[in-house]
Amino acid sequence: MxxxxxxxxxxxxxxxxxxxxxxxxxxxxxxxxxxxxxxxxxxxxxxxxxxxxxxxxxxxxxxxxxxxxxxxxxxxxxxxxxxxxxxxxxxxxxxxxxxxxxxxxxxxxxxxxxxxxxxxxxxxxxxxxxxxxxxxxxILGMPGVTAYAGFYEVCSPKKGEYVFVSAASGAVGQFVGQFAKLMGCYVVGSAGTQEKVELLKNKFGFDDAFNYKEEPGLNAALKRCFPQGIDIYFENVGGKMLDAVLLNMRIHGRIAVCGLISQYNLAQPEGVHNLMEILYKKVKVQGFAASEYYPQYSKFLDFILPCIREGKIKxxxxxxxxxxxxxxxxxxxxxxxxxxxxxxxxxxx
Amino acid sequence: MxxxxxxxxxxxxxxxxxxxxxxxxxxxxxxxxxxxxxxxxxxxxxxxxxxxxxxxxxxxxxxxxxxxxxxxxxxxxxxxxxxxxxxxxxxxxxxxxxxxxxxxxxxxxxxxxxxxxxxxxxxxxxxxxxxxxxxxxxILGMPGVTAYAGFYEVCSPKKGEYVFVSAASGAVGQFVGQFAKLMGCYVVGSAGTQEKVELLKNKFGFDDAFNYKEEPGLNAALKRCFPQGIDIYFENVGGKMLDAVLLNMRIHGRIAVCGLISQYNLAQPEGVHNLMEILYKKVKVQGFAASEYYPQYSKFLDFILPCIREGKIKxxxxxxxxxxxxxxxxxxxxxxxxxxxxxxxxxxx
Structure with a gap:
């Protein structure tokens, strides 16, 4: 060349x-x-x-x-x-x-x-x-910025809150869970294989995790993991999971809509039925994208690079x-x- | 007694x-x-x-x-x-x-x-x-506070924005439309009879209005009324209207979820399919209730009483x-x- x-x-x-x-x-x-x-x-x-x-x-x-x-x-x-x-x-x-x-x-x-x-x-x-x-x-590109902006900016997390992450071992979810632990939250993730569930619990430090494919009901799984309800849902999948999460949100809960991967291959997206919970629980649902946070990229690097170098984030x-x-x-x-x-x-x- | x-x-x-x-x-x-x-x-x-x-x-x-x-x-x-x-x-x-x-x-x-x-x-x-x-x-009670808080606090309106109100001639909707006009927004309302549509246009000063029961398609009706899309949707009805509105939201749109009256009599709420738009358009959907704004009731009265006395709000x-x-x-x-x-x-x- x-x-x-x-x-x-x-x-x-x-x-x-x-x-x-x-x-x-x-x-x-x-x-x-x-x-x-x-x-x-x-x-x-x-x-x-x-x-x-x-x-x-x-x-x-x-x-x-x-x-x-x-x-x-x-x-x-x-x-x-x-x-x-x-x-x-x-x-x-x-x-x-x-x-x-x-x-x-x-x-x-x-x-x-x-x-x-x-x-x-x-x-x-x-x-x-x-x-x-x-x-x-x-971690240093779009998925890292997405997790950082979605969790810290969109979800306004507080210490002690209950956080649920779907597709939790994926490119974005793994950071969201770890950021939530750094913040002092209780964090549960869902994933689609036992191997990923083990990864969430043993490598990324999630408090709990479940394989959504092996749960007889998503609502029951969430009720088991969050008897107190969910303050923050980091949404990566949509569809039936969103419907079940809505039933388990707490008052003033926040849902950061990062992705809806379960819907991307459908000609007609699934219907979500439990939107009344947004009203009952005064929930905020916020779509967002990393692209709007790139102007803060150097601030993000100042945060994330030491976390990587010190082994605080896997x-x-x-x-x-x-x-x-x-x-x-x-x-x-x-x-x-x-x-x-x-x-x-x-x-x- | x-x-x-x-x-x-x-x-x-x-x-x-x-x-x-x-x-x-x-x-x-x-x-x-x-x-x-x-x-x-x-x-x-x-x-x-x-x-x-x-x-x-x-x-x-x-x-x-x-x-x-x-x-x-x-x-x-x-x-x-x-x-x-x-x-x-x-x-x-x-x-x-x-x-x-x-x-x-x-x-x-x-x-x-x-x-x-x-x-x-x-x-x-x-x-x-x-x-x-x-x-x-x-106007001086719960519905007035609901309209005031939902429009000014939840929707963060700006002059020139495009506002849609469903159930627009009802207890809350009529104020939302008038507040939006006071703010310099373009406002369209939907209602269920021609009499109400006339009320919206001729009494409450909405820029346009339509009878949702007589429209062949809600998406088409919204596209006709909002060729530029919708910045703010004040949601009173839910269901099919919400699905159609989602398709017409603009980037950074806001949806204040005040009520979902079309769903209250259903054993199983209708599915809403177009939630991908929340992601695409980075929309905020926020449930709220007047009860959280009662501490600001005297501030609300300071605003609304002069509006009533001066005939600024019908x-x-x-x-x-x-x-x-x-x-x-x-x-x-x-x-x-x-x-x-x-x-x-x-x-x-």
């Missing part, structure tokens, strides 16, 4: 192509692995574009929403083009004075070996490299090697195949 | 008795009018109870919830005893130094001619009598004469029979 030189940069670029809009559960065959042999990746004179070599790619549930032709406020993926998502890369060529060749960055990139990133893409320069670079797809990643294994890893999110944050390694650092 | 004298007070007391728990739509026959001929209503020595003669009674949708054996956090009505609700009365006898015989009061009382009120009942002394006393069941009551007509008035709320705030006159002032 000779990006930035006078010659045009010509690379062989392996890509994960989005084939067409998806209904129901996504499959590996909804994506195609191709290698473009003659792609010209260089920054045009006067442009502020950046060319990156992608190192790590992040599998996040919201990506399923971009596979629908109409996805709420998101712009869907373009059939025939690579899918996009959060990733970590190294700058190869840059027309943007804020980034130089050799810089490590994280932000929105393509699922491919090399990406030409336009100026409007979200991109942060990585300043701290004493932690694994893959962490910038998780982090579990599920790492898959090779871009060609990315589609299987991504769709695995929707069957709960991953244990911890799902990352795809595109290239060794 | 000779309450407070050495003799026991013996009165003839007409009452509306709650017969038994109700499923489905309430009927007049769920209540019985009886006259107790020999009731002893006096304040026992040393007690802080109060005896009131009831003048006006308020019909409010939440009363339906007290007719269920299990009603969320509310204590249900007791079969065989009078139903209770907000009302205006005159103190006949008092063991409470804060109230004296002759004082006018509003608060929670019984549906009967005379009530013995325990110290724990909510009761305010009426200080301003240059407005009709019945107003203390509405108020429509639907007044029924006679306690024996109370049950029909109360159940009329659930078919939308009332036009404006439903009040029952028990006794001329």
């Amino acid at each position: 000779a990006a930035g030189s006078d010659k045009e940069a010509v690379v062989s670029n392996k890509q994960v192509i989005f084939k067409d809009y998806v209904t129901g559960f996504p499959r590996e065959s909804d994506m195609a692995i191709i290698t473009t042999g003659n792609q010209k990746l260089r920054v045009a004179p006067g442009s502020k574009d950046i060319v990156v070599k992608n190192l790590y790619l992040s599998c996040d549930p919201y990506m399923r929403l971009l596979m629908k032709s109409s996805s709420g406020i998101f712009s869907p993926y373009t059939p025939g083009s690579p899918i996009t998502g959060f990733g970590v890369g190294k700058v190869m060529d840059s027309g943007n004075p804020e980034f130089r060749a050799g810089d490590l960055v994280w932000g929105i990139t393509g699922w491919e070996q090399y990406s030409l990133l336009k100026l409007d893409r979200l991109l942060f320069k990585i300043q701290h490299t004493d932690v694994p670079l893959s962490y910038y797809t998780g 982090y579990v990643e599920d790492i898959v090697e090779g871009l060609e294994n990315g589609p299987a890893a991504l769709i695995g999110l929707f069957s709960g195949r991953n244990v911890g944050k799902q990352v795809v390694v595109v290239s060794p650092e | 000779a309450a407070g004298s050495d003799k026991e007070a013996v009165v003839s007391n007409k009452q509306v008795i709650f017969k038994d728990y109700v499923t489905g739509f309430p009927r007049e026959s769920d209540m019985a009018i009886i006259t107790t001929g020999n009731q002893k209503l006096r304040v026992a020595p040393g007690s802080k109870d109060i005896v009131v003669k009831n003048l006006y009674l308020s019909c409010d949708p939440y009363m339906r919830l007290l007719m269920k054996s299990s009603s969320g956090i509310f204590s249900p009505y007791t079969p065989g005893s009078p139903i209770t609700g907000f009302g205006v009365g005159k103190v006949m006898d008092s063991g409470n130094p804060e109230f004296r015989a002759g004082d006018l009061v509003w608060g929670i009382t019984g549906w009967e001619q005379y009530s013995l009120l325990k110290l724990d009942r909510l009761l305010f002394k009426i200080q301003h009598t240059d407005v009709p006393l019945s107003y203390y069941t509405g 108020y429509v009551e639907d007044i029924v004469e006679g306690l024996e007509n109370g049950p029909a008035a109360l159940i009329g709320l659930f078919s939308g029979r009332n036009v404006g705030k439903q009040v029952v006159v028990v006794s001329p002032e």
Whole structure:
């Protein structure tokens, strides 16, 4: 590759192509692995574009929403083009004075070996490299900011409160539970396998956890875990779990709506029936997204980096090697195949 | 009546008795009018109870919830005893130094001619009598505080925002719409008859209004009225209307959950499907109740009394004469029979 030189940069670029809009559960065959042999990746004179070599790619549930032709406020993926998502890369060529060749960055990139990133893409320069670079797809990236903002800003937690986290061993849930313990809350998580339940209790320090797939009733499971009720629900799944949680909320409870993964593959979302509880218990339900908290990213790093270095926060990643294994890893999110944050390694650092 | 004298007070007391728990739509026959001929209503020595003669009674949708054996956090009505609700009365006898015989009061009382009120009942002394006393069941009582707190405190409105109010000509909705106009918002209301729609547009000054019973689709009606979307939804009805509103919310929209009257008579509440919009649009949904804002009641009066005296706020009551007509008035709320705030006159002032 000779990006930035006078010659045009010509690379062989392996890509994960989005084939067409998806209904129901996504499959590996909804994506195609191709290698473009003659792609010209260089920054045009006067442009502020950046060319990156992608190192790590992040599998996040919201990506399923971009596979629908109409996805709420998101712009869907373009059939025939690579899918996009959060990733970590190294700058190869840059027309943007804020980034130089050799810089490590994280932000929105393509699922491919090399990406030409336009100026409007979200991109942060990585300043701290004493932690694994893959962490910038998780604890130091969007999922970490999501957990931090959702728990501290949206939920306004207080010491001693009762906190429930669904999808609790996932990319966001594992931090929410640990933040809640740092705050002095009582924390219970739900997950979909016994292995994940053990992880919650033994590694992440949750006070209790249950396997939602093995409970005869979610309401009964929550009543058992929270005889006093729930002050804070960190919502990652939606549907039947939300319905059961609503029945167990306490007065002035808060529900941070981070994700509704159980609904993403349904043509028609499930109905939620117990919304009267919002009235009875004066509950606040708040949708939010990490994107609004990026201006506070350096404050977040000041908090989280010492936690990582001192071992106060544990982090579990599920790492898959090779871009060609990315589609299987991504769709695995929707069957709960991953244990911890799902990352795809595109290239060794 | 000779309450407070050495003799026991013996009165003839007409009452509306709650017969038994109700499923489905309430009927007049769920209540019985009886006259107790020999009731002893006096304040026992040393007690802080109060005896009131009831003048006006308020019909409010939440009363339906007290007719269920299990009603969320509310204590249900007791079969065989009078139903209770907000009302205006005159103190006949008092063991409470804060109230004296002759004082006018509003608060929670019984549906009967005379009530013995325990110290724990909510009761305010009426200080301003240059407005009709019945107003203390509405614009100067719980519904007024509800509209004020729900709009100004829960919705954090800004000038120029788009506001939608359901059940907009009702006891609370009519004030919300007028407060929103005072704030410089664009306001649309829904109601269930053409007469109410005209009232909204011509009396209360809503920018637009529609009859939800005559619209082929609620989503289409909202899209027509709010091509730009909705910033604030003041929720009085729930169910299908909430589902349609969710599809039309703007980023950072707020939904104040004041009531869900369409659900109160259902054994199983309807499912609401479009909760993904809470995530997409970062919407806040907040349940609330006037009860938490009563400490600010005098501040509320400072705001609302001048509005009434200067004619800045219009108020429509639907007044029924006679306690024996109370049950029909109360159940009329659930078919939308009332036009404006439903009040029952028990006794001329």
